[in-house]
Amino acid sequence: MNGNWLHSLQERLWGVAPWDASKISDEWFRAHFEYAADVVNHWIGGVLDVRSARFLNFGCGDGITDLSLVLRYGATSIHGVDIRREYTKLPRIAREQLGMRRIPSALTFESITPGAPLAGQRALVDGIMSWSTFEHVQRDQLAPIFADLHACLRPGGYFFIQIEPLFYSPFGSHLRRYDDVPWHHLLASEEALWQVIKNHQGPIDAAEVDFGFADFGVDGYKEFVFKEYRSLNRLTADELVDLTTQAGFHVVRQERRNVEMEIPSALRGRYPDELLLNNEIFLLLSK
Template sequence: MLHLIDRIKSAFQGQPRFDESLITNEWFKAHFFYATDLIHDWMGKELDLRQSKLLNFGCGDGISDLALMLRYGAQRIHGVDIRQEFKKLPKIAREQLHLQRLPKGLSFENIQPSQSLAGKHQVDGIMSWSTFEHVQRDQVLPIARDLFQCLRPGGVFFLQIEPLYYSAWGAHLRRYIDTPWVHLLVSEEELWQRIQAYEGELDMGEVDYGFDDFGVDGYKRFVFKEYQHLNRLTADELIALMQEAGFEVVRQQKNHMQDMPPLPLLEHYPQEVLTNNEILLLLRRPGA
């Protein structure tokens, strides 16, 4: 009887139980471990994530938010996104972790593309993973200013983009076209023709849970449209915009690929920009 009461208690209180040895989906695995570890490494040096109120801008399906809570003890995370992939999280987590319910402090919100969050949210930390390259260019600064207002003075914002537009895989089309810098070398029409013609397997580490909704051809259209809407920000442009919004840079890391870009591209773009595939930024709202 006591055993049964304990199980009922654990089902409704505290952190829910999970089993990470059950994970089979590559996308889930990459977010549950790799992305989450990096977010934790960068933010955890400045904030005690277990005590902090966190906001994830562009949370997608919310897998890394869930992992920050289950694996690192974060207690309060609010994810916002213009899509509603996070609605799939309870089912995904049941399948991949045998998780019976999401943690109590995890919440999600569907927002409009430039909806103001300041005033409604006041947090200690913000994270944004692979999202800012998708924000319309003229919305980047207003959104950065709004996120600045959401942070308490002294709070930090971890921002990651990979791949950056001008790098080898910056089109986000590698799952269909395995040619580096192809988007800077051929026309948009040719890119679309090559995507349409693709009949091979997809790298499951790059296939998100949206694939099930779109189907094979719908997913091609979705991925191509995402490519067309990329804002093409370079790392330096992003940093300058964040500083203009008021943030100070605590730490920055530009990762570069070793591959040599094709000569015709080097005549048009700086080598530094063509090889810089990732930017990791830790920003702070000054004033604590």
């Protein structure tokens, strides 16, 4: 998108366009520019030189985390792919939130068709990252996608995956911006859940309002997030590990974060406690 020769020349002559984090006013931007980027760097920066490695971001979204990795951690090559085109908003977002005149040439983005192979399209990468993406992928596409990403990674490369919230956790529906009843998606019918969302009034948590909200409007966004809920693949942490190792990856390190909440009596015995309390997984893989 912005990795053209003119921008590269400008950066060689004058450096990356100036930016100012004190201008940040949007909480969604702040969370992805600061927290998400810090986590990714902590996990993958410990095994790769971020300043020289070539990265692929699978499910890059709006590209805010990628931008932060370039500006704050010195990444020099990140190619983001996604089935949506939210990354096209990044130049405007960076201008509004950081005062940047142009996006760094280290960033390139691409729209992909769900399930379309990536291997062989570009040079092998040193690292792959994915932030809260794989819970949205159709189940029958998971194994082929992991096999394809394995083929995209050079031998000795690393793959970092984060998922939060996992489906069976208290707010695994991804509907918490409208419904704050823990495990409600496991206790209520879809019709009842939709009525809660539909009847919600007032503002929602600013950290949960992404830059696509304005594209839908208040009612349209409710419909969008509920459709996303219905399409969740219900992937568990154990299944994620199994699928990635079956694709040929080796587990280097993993961390599972659980919530400390009382499990409703109606759910006890229906699901293992660990499944209900496991909210997040960080997984570092190697090839």
